[in-house]
Amino acid sequence: MKIGVSSYSFQQLISSGCETQLSIMKKAKDMGFEGIEFIDLDPPQGVSEEEYASMIREESEKLSLPVISYTIGANMLKDTGVDAEVERVCRKVDIASILGARSLRHDAAWGIPEDQKSYVGFEQVLPVLVDGCKRVTEYAQSKGIVTMIENHGTFCQESQRVERIVTGVGSPNFGVLLDVGNFACADENSASAAGRLASYIKHIHAKDFHIKSGNGLNPGKGFFRSRGGNYLRGAVIGHGDIPVLQCLSVAKASGYDGFVSVEFEGIEKCLDGIEIGLDNLRRMIEML
Numbered sequence: 001m002k003i004g005v006s007s008y009s010f011q012q013l014i015s016s017g018c019e020t021q022l023s024i025m026k027k028a029k030d031m032g033f034e035g036i037e038f039i040d041l042d043p044p045q046g047v048s049e050e051e052y053a054s055m056i057r058e059e060s061e062k063l064s065l066p067v068i069s070y071t072i073g074a075n076m077l078k079d080t081g082v083d084a085e086v087e088r089v090c091r092k093v094d095i096a097s098i099l100g101a102r103s104l105r106h107d108a109a110w111g112i113p114e115d116q117k118s119y120v121g122f123e124q125v126l127p128v129l130v131d132g133c134k135r136v137t138e139y140a141q142s143k144g145i146v147t148m149i150e151n152h153g154t155f156c157q158e159s160q161r162v163e164r165i166v167t168g169v170g171s172p173n174f175g176v177l178l179d180v181g182n183f184a185c186a187d188e189n190s191a192s193a194a195g196r197l198a199s200y201i202k203h204i205h206a207k208d209f210h211i212k213s214g215n216g217l218n219p220g221k222g223f224f225r226s227r228g229g230n231y232l233r234g235a236v237i238g239h240g241d242i243p244v245l246q247c248l249s250v251a252k253a254s255g256y257d258g259f260v261s262v263e264f265e266g267i268e269k270c271l272d273g274i275e276i277g278l279d280n281l282r283r284m285i286e287m288l
Helices: 007-016 026-032 049-063 082-099 122-142 157-169 182-186 190-200 242-254 270-287
Strands: 001-007 035-039 065-072 101-108 145-148 174-179 199-206 209-211 230-237 259-262
Touching: 001 270, 007 026, 007 145, 007 270, 026 049, 035 049, 035 182, 035 259, 049 065, 049 082, 065 082, 065 259, 082 101, 082 122, 101 199, 122 145, 122 174, 145 242, 157 174, 157 190, 174 190, 174 259, 182 190, 190 199, 190 230, 190 242, 199 242, 199 270, 230 270, 242 270, 259 270
Parallel strands: 001 035, 001 259, 035 065, 065 101, 101 145, 145 174, 174 199, 199 259
Antiparallel strands: 209 230
């Protein structure tokens, strides 16, 4: 397995204005990463998204640091309708192509619209999610790009729902970005969930969380609550409670040998969190 890093890991520096999505690429290369993935591009004023993607592609080639994936938000249940959302996501596929990325991750949905919550559940909206994801991946395939959904966003977070969408689409061009930490947001065992989804993995996020029981006091700053009311806080890989090594072992046993990206979202200084997490992740992969 090769190790990459998500641009989201550097968000502390980007949000403070100390770095940009473009400038962090040199830092990632110097740290020893073999690839980088980007979340929604944030071009500077006066620069189009397409132009910024071209600038990143040029820097990627200069540094020999491939852009391994492009990650965007999406919601096939938006009130503007699935057709409009499919069209918007397909335009993001075009951006991924400019970046030189071979894969794109988009969300399926973030929840039932407020005016439907009283009488609609996951089973009722599943056909819409499958239809939207299928149309996007068919377009992406024509561009040579694989598409994925992640166990992300609470509504489509646990492995059973992710699997229903993936098997509903039923395309080898569509699969899962397995985030080993995110299952905790739905109070699901990460290793068991990884086993369920192992045959659909297209990419992996290595992420760790500190987990505290919801039966106790709120631990304070930095913690948020899972669906079942437990307390979670982003952690340095190897410092938290997620069985990262076990999940990677499950993925390898299924035949996965692609990129694993560090995704750090803790409260520690991000460069420290990334560097320590990278070292721990390297040692985990060596143990497989």
